[in-house]
Amino acid sequence: MSSSLLRGWLLFTAAWLAAAGCSPSRPQTVQRLAVLPFENLSGDPSLEWVGPALREGIVLQLNTLPHLRAGMFQNARDAASARAKIVVTGYFVRTGSRLRLEAEQRRTDTGKVLAQRRLESPAGSEGVLPLCAELARWLDPGAPPLETSSPGALRALAEGRTSPTLTAALEAFERGAQADPGFGPLYIAWAQALLQYNQSAAALGVLRRAQELGERIPARRRAEIAMLRARVEGDRAALRKAAAELAATTPSDTGLQVELSRLEAAEGNYDAGAQRLRRAVQVDPEEPSAWNDLAYAEARLGRRTEAQAALVAYQRLAPREANPLDSLGDICYHFGEFEAAAKAYQEAFDRDPSFLGGATLYKAARAKLMLGDLPGAREILRRYLELRRRGGDPLADFVHADWLYLAGEREEGRRTMEALAGSGAGEVSELARSRLALWNLTSGRK
Numbered sequence: 532m533s534s535s536l537l538r539g540w541l542l543f544t545a546a547w548l549a550a551a552g553c554s555p556s557r558p559q560t561v562q563r564l565a566v567l568p569f570e571n572l573s574g575d576p577s578l579e580w581v582g583p584a585l586r587e588g589i590v591l592q593l594n595t596l597p598h599l600r601a602g603m604f605q606n607a608r609d610a611a612s613a614r615a616k617i618v619v620t621g622y623f624v625r626t627g628s629r630l631r632l633e634a635e636q637r638r639t640d641t642g643k644v645l646a647q648r649r650l651e652s653p654a655g656s657e658g659v660l661p662l663c664a665e666l667a668r669w670l671d672p673g674a675p676p677l678e679t680s681s682p683g684a685l686r687a688l689a690e691g692r693t694s695p696t697l698t699a700a701l702e703a704f705e706r707g708a709q710a711d712p713g714f715g716p717l718y719i720a721w722a723q724a725l726l727q728y729n730q731s732a733a734a735l736g737v738l739r740r741a742q743e744l745g746e747r748i749p750a751r752r753r754a755e756i757a758m759l760r761a762r763v764e765g766d767r768a769a770l771r772k773a774a775a776e777l778a779a780t781t782p783s784d785t786g787l788q789v790e791l792s793r794l795e796a797a798e799g800n801y802d803a804g805a806q807r808l809r810r811a812v813q814v815d816p817e818e819p820s821a822w823n824d825l826a827y828a829e830a831r832l833g834r835r836t837e838a839q840a841a842l843v844a845y846q847r848l849a850p851r852e853a854n855p856l857d858s859l860g861d862i863c864y865h866f867g868e869f870e871a872a873a874k875a876y877q878e879a880f881d882r883d884p885s886f887l888g889g890a891t892l893y894k895a896a897r898a899k900l901m902l903g904d905l906p907g908a909r910e911i912l913r914r915y916l917e918l919r920r921r922g923g924d925p926l927a928d929f930v931h932a933d934w935l936y937l938a939g940e941r942e943e944g945r946r947t948m949e950a951l952a953g954s955g956a957g958e959v960s961e962l963a964r965s966r967l968a969l970w971n972l973t974s975g976r977k
Contacts, residue, residue: 561783561815564601564670565610565639566590567620569632575625581659582623583689585632588663589619591716592674595751597783599671600815611639614817614848619670630654632662636670657682678749683710688717691724700724704737713744715752722759731763738763751780770794778807785815789824801831812844819848823858830865838862853883857891864898873898877911889918893930900938908938925959933966945970 566589569582586603593601604610610618621634629651636645648669652658659682667674679685687707694700704721707714718741725734738760741748748756754777761770774791781787788811792804805828811821826841842862846855860875876895879886892915899908912934919927928951936944948970951963970976 560598560813561785562599562617563613563615563817564593564599565604565607565613565615565618566601567604567606567610567618569620569634570622572622573625573630578623578625578630578654580686580690580693581630583693584659584685585623585663585666587689587692587716588660588677588685589667589670589674592663592667592677593671595675596671596673597781600783600785607637607639607642615639617645625654626651628654630658630662632666634666634669659685678716678752679711679714681711681714683707684714684717688714688720691717692720697724697728708740713747715741715748715756718748719752719755719759722756722763726763735760735763751777754780767794767797771798782810783814785811785818785821789818789820792824792828796828796831801828804828805832812841816844817848819845822848823854826858826862830862835866851882853879853886853891856882857886857894860891860894860898864894864901869898869901873902873907873911884918888922888924889915892918896934905938925956926962929959929962929966932963936970 566586569585571578571582590601590603593599602610602613602615604613604615604618607618616639618637618639619634620637621632623630623632625631630653632650632652633647634650635647637643638645646669648666650662650665650669652661652665660677660680663677663685664674667677677685684707687703687710691700691703691707694703701721701724704717704724707717708721711717718737722734722737725731725737738756741756742753742760746753754773757773758770758777761767761773771791771794774787774794778784778787778791788807792807792811795801795804795807805825808821808825808828811818812825815821822841822845826838826845829835829838829841839862842855842859845858849855856875856879860872860879863869863872863875873895876891876898879891880889880895892911896908896911896915899905899911912931916927916931919930928947932944932947932951934944935941935947938944945967948963948967952960952967954960954963
């Protein structure tokens, strides 16, 4: 971390804390909780669905709370990577006609047990919903009721998500829709399963079926369904509308806030996007993508110090990743600090040569070129092209020809591109012909 970055961060933090101290209502910081699998120790294979159903139920309940984000993970390592502070896990057994669930909360970092709870309910399907409700209230007393009163619908959701084949999953989802037609999460999971198999038309059919139910599905789920449909259809206006409706009810969903800020920026509404991201990092200061997007948003508004501060926060959250350094390079490049940009890009490559396929080297070469350091730029580009050719990249020669033209060696670049255009190398030849046409247009050459 450079001293200038540190000064920027301290200035930003001081201003933020001062503003927060004067504010009558400061956003409540979101807490992350990970729900690990509940192991079936009953010896009864017919109860395998119970563990997944419990997880689905409590995550659905907890994620309606504004201050909590719950997710399902397979192990504590994945939970820690997602920055969850607490993991919930346990097992269940059958004792006569009842299920007994042993649950515990642990710290993700140390594994220390924070709390334990024993819960019991009838062993049949009807016992799962009470278990979900009691477990969710144990985790947070403010947890609302589950949005279905049908144990069959919850079971179908769990079985659909965990089915080994699409056919089995679709059968489970259909059973769930029959059990409770208004269970919104079922349709979302159903459509997502179809999309994983590239069945967009069928997924849209499921989403339309859900939308035809109108207010039988709660408003929040209707917005989620509308968002998913808009994504599949590529309808940016509908996506923006649904995202705004959903974001208004779920301010703690930082991923949603980031997505909406990107949609606002794409419409040229940079200030609104930046304001949204500033609120998001107050609510969820542990979300790296929000800080990364905030850095770019501040840069677009010409706020150099604030962009630096956001980058420092991002680097703190992802100290071993290459992307924070790549983002630093982009911000420096944006402000015309080409030497610093080249340095950051090369450090990003050193940290992870596979990141972006090594494109950080190409970006470093561009920064050197902007400095007028043609020998330095050529050397970095040589390393990049060597890397791409070793990887069998068919576009390496195209990139080289494009670079030559960009670097002022236009005749050599044109000759190389013309050779590629006439090589009959499929996509590469088509790209070369398109680039030649562009060069001819911009240079007035026919």
